[in-house]
Amino acid sequence: MVSVLLIDDDTELSKLLEEYLQSEQFELHAAHDGPGGLEKALANHYAAVILDVMLPGMSGLDVLKQLRQKSAVPVLMLTARGSELDRILGLELGADDYLPKPFNPRELVARLRAILRRTSTAGPAAASQPVHLAGVDLHPDSRSVTCNGKPVSLTGAEFDLLYSFLRNPGKIISREDLTQAALGRPMSPMDRSIDVHVSNLRRKLGPYDGEQERIKAIRGSGYVYLLPGEQA
Amino acid sequence: MRYRSLFLKIFFCFWLAAAAMIGALNLMLWSSFIQDPNPERRRGALGEALNLYAESAVQVYDSEGPQAFEQYVNRSLKEAGTEIELFDGDGKTLTPPTPTEAYSVATEIKQTQQHISHVTSLGRITWGRPVVAPSGRVFIFVTRLRQPYVFRGLPPWGIGLSILAAGVISYLLALYLTSPVKKLKSVVQSFAEGNLEARVAPQLGGRHDELADLGREFDHMAERIAALISSQKRLLADISHELRSPLARLTVALELARKNTTGKGTAALDRIEMESERVNALVGQLLALTRLESGAERVPPETVVLEDVVQQVIDDANYEAKPLHKEVRALELAPCVVRGSSELLRSGIENVIRNAIRYTAEGTAIEVSLTTRLDIAVVTVRDHGPGVPDSELQHIFEPFYRVGEARERSSGGVGLGLSIADRTIKLHGGSIRAENVNGGLLITIEIPLSQLPVAAKPAPEKMPVA
Numbered sequence: 001m002v003s004v005l006l007i008d009d010d011t012e013l014s015k016l017l018e019e020y021l022q023s024e025q026f027e028l029h030a031a032h033d034g035p036g037g038l039e040k041a042l043a044n045h046y047a048a049v050i051l052d053v054m055l056p057g058m059s060g061l062d063v064l065k066q067l068r069q070k071s072a073v074p075v076l077m078l079t080a081r082g083s084e085l086d087r088i089l090g091l092e093l094g095a096d097d098y099l100p101k102p103f104n105p106r107e108l109v110a111r112l113r114a115i116l117r118r119t120s121t122a123g124p125a126a127a128s129q130p131v132h133l134a135g136v137d138l139h140p141d142s143r144s145v146t147c148n149g150k151p152v153s154l155t156g157a158e159f160d161l162l163y164s165f166l167r168n169p170g171k172i173i174s175r176e177d178l179t180q181a182a183l184g185r186p187m188s189p190m191d192r193s194i195d196v197h198v199s200n201l202r203r204k205l206g207p208y209d210g211e212q213e214r215i216k217a218i219r220g221s222g223y224v225y226l227l228p229g230e231q232a
Numbered sequence: 233m234r235y236r237s238l239f240l241k242i243f244f245c246f247w248l249a250a251a252a253m254i255g256a257l258n259l260m261l262w263s264s265f266i267q268d269p270n271p272e273r274r275r276g277a278l279g280e281a282l283n284l285y286a287e288s289a290v291q292v293y294d295s296e297g298p299q300a301f302e303q304y305v306n307r308s309l310k311e312a313g314t315e316i317e318l319f320d321g322d323g324k325t326l327t328p329p330t331p332t333e334a335y336s337v338a339t340e341i342k343q344t345q346q347h348i349s350h351v352t353s354l355g356r357i358t359w360g361r362p363v364v365a366p367s368g369r370v371f372i373f374v375t376r377l378r379q380p381y382v383f384r385g386l387p388p389w390g391i392g393l394s395i396l397a398a399g400v401i402s403y404l405l406a407l408y409l410t411s412p413v414k415k416l417k418s419v420v421q422s423f424a425e426g427n428l429e430a431r432v433a434p435q436l437g438g439r440h441d442e443l444a445d446l447g448r449e450f451d452h453m454a455e456r457i458a459a460l461i462s463s464q465k466r467l468l469a470d471i472s473h474e475l476r477s478p479l480a481r482l483t484v485a486l487e488l489a490r491k492n493t494t495g496k497g498t499a500a501l502d503r504i505e506m507e508s509e510r511v512n513a514l515v516g517q518l519l520a521l522t523r524l525e526s527g528a529e530r531v532p533p534e535t536v537v538l539e540d541v542v543q544q545v546i547d548d549a550n551y552e553a554k555p556l557h558k559e560v561r562a563l564e565l566a567p568c569v570v571r572g573s574s575e576l577l578r579s580g581i582e583n584v585i586r587n588a589i590r591y592t593a594e595g596t597a598i599e600v601s602l603t604t605r606l607d608i609a610v611v612t613v614r615d616h617g618p619g620v621p622d623s624e625l626q627h628i629f630e631p632f633y634r635v636g637e638a639r640e641r642s643s644g645g646v647g648l649g650l651s652i653a654d655r656t657i658k659l660h661g662g663s664i665r666a667e668n669v670n671g672g673l674l675i676t677i678e679i680p681l682s683q684l685p686v687a688a689k690p691a692p693e694k695m696p697v698a
Contacts, residue, residue, distance in 0.1 A: 010477055010480070010481070012481055013477070013480055013481050013484065016481055016485055017484055019488060020484055020487055020491075023491060054469075080469075080476070101476060101480050102476050102479040102480035102482075102483050102512055103483065104483055104487065105483065105484050105487045175547075187551075217540070219539070219540060219543045219565075220543050220546075220547060220562075
């Protein structure tokens with residue numbers, strides 16, 4: 001059984017989910033407010049945290065912000081459908097993926113598995129050679145990145161995204177492939193989370209010296225990681 | 233300062249009025265002066281009266297003595313400021329005390345034996361002449377009198393100065409009247425841009441006139457609008473939460489039921505799932521529409537690269553259309569930049585294209601194009617479907633309007649997509665219209681282009697994300 005924490009103020013939903021996830025080999029623990037959830041998340045080792053953005057008292061985004069200061073536990077956000085801002089903010093604050101509420105529990109399980117698969121393959125077993133490319137150093141062992149000698153703090157999804165880019169510099173990678181690589185799941189219709197992750201990654205790395213962007217969007221195709229002086 | 237500003241209007245109107253008044257007054261005075269037909273004759277008439285007076289006064293002195301003269305003079309010339317002096321033929325005063333000025337005049341008359349009349353700078357007339365009494369005795373009569381005052385208007389420099397002074401006063405007046413209007417304008421502007429905290433009162437100072445009242449009334453209004461909008465937003469968030477929480481529980485319960493059901497039961501569960509998804513979609517669209525119509529949704533002044541937005545919508549729509557054996561094709565995507573929210577524009581265009589996917593015949597493609605005409609971006613979406621009866625074309629943007637009941641139901645739409653598109657585009661100052669073309673429906677969206685020059689290099693950071 002994999003233990004997962006759910007922070008959601010809807011106690012009835014928590015009970016139903018607990019029952020459902022039980023049958024999918026997840027052990028669900030629940031907290032019903034922000035501070036309590038944060039405390040639980042920091043005190044125990046959960047494989048993942050499912051966090052509702054709409055919480056009474058302390059907002060889910062605040063919980064995420066404080067959680068990220070001390071813990072790298074994978075976070076799956078539950079957002080209100082139509083609230084794009086929550087989603088973007090959440091991903092920027094370091095959530096690994098999001099699911100608009102109401103969601104299908106099958107989808108929830110799929111996303112959870114994707115996150116867990118990704119974080120487990122990132123362990124030492126999957127470690128490989130560090131990558132050095134145009135000022136960026138990426139160390140798969142320690143999952144650390146430096147840009148021009150300065151350490152860059154990336155979320156799990158952003159790290160995997162950069163890893164895919166650095167292994168294929170100058171090549172156009174489709175949004176579907178990037179979603180698969182960074183989020184460990186296939187892309188769904190109207191799904192823009194990959195764009196948010198790319199945008200965050202681009203901002204964290206910054207442009208090359210001559211104001212040239214590192215990552216360029218190719219309309220209708222995907223994204224490409226450019227080397228200095230290279231044109232898409 | 234703008235050319236037609238209230239400030240300039242007040243300033244110039246008041247100044248012109250004051251200058252015209254000064255000019256007209258001066259002109260009136262001046263013309264009354266020059267229209268006097270014969271100033272020489274008037275002076276002559278005064279001289280004649282003085283002659284007569286001098287002769288009779290001398291006669292009184294000569295025949296009745298100084299006391300009678302004194303009485304005569306006092307009786308006849310009571311107005312202050314008229315002095316009468318009498319001298320004998322040798323220039324010796326007969327009416328002491330005598331001012332030295334009168335002495336010198338008398339001396340001059342004695343020498344020249346001429347009558348003297350001159351006007352001093354202060355507007356006084358000194359007049360004198362030798363008079364021979366009927367007894368043959370010679371006297372010298374001198375009088376100093378105040379000239380009747382005639383204002384002949386201001387000299388040119390005086391006119392210039394007063395017009396300048398009028399200008400300064402008009403300027404201050406205009407400033408006083410328009411500065412609160414300007415403050416009010418900046419506050420209203422900031423309120424309109426979404427700063428619901430903007431108030432006029434702190435900027436009014438100690439004013440208590442009508443403009444200050446207007447400012448206070450605006451503050452009351454702003455207070456009410458801010459309260460309405462925030463309660464509207466809260467209500468929307470509450471409705472969204474309250475409607476969706478049961479739906480979230482329903483979907484989980486449904487999946488639990490599915491785990492324990494085999495065979496016949498699953499068909500009913502599929503149906504429940506489909507209907508709950510419909511309710512969910514309806515709630516989402518209804519909330520989006522309410523948000524657009526309530527004014528709670530604001531258009532941020534972002535720069536939106538429209539061709540990227542359209543391309544992404546097409547990519548996403550293809551993802552949906554492919555399994556239905558339909559296709560969304562971009563015919564032409566001209567580069568253009570508009571101001572607004574990429575998120576709202578995306579949802580607007582997406583709703584139009586989704587509607588087209590719903591109606592286009594299987595195996596056909598929806599053709600999307602983005603062109604520019606003058607300062608307008610034009611997005612057209614053409615499907616190969618049944619079209620819409622001409623009489624109903626204007627209604628299809630109304631919420632829940634259904635063209636052909638049965639068909640819409642089976643296509644799974646809830647009838648809000650085009651309403652959302654309509655409100656979204658209008659929020660961006662654009663327009664949307666539908667027309668039937670040969671074998672399909674053509675929807676044309678027009679959005680004003682951004683006034684800013686399009687940057688030479690694309691700004692990738694601005695690429696819309698969601």
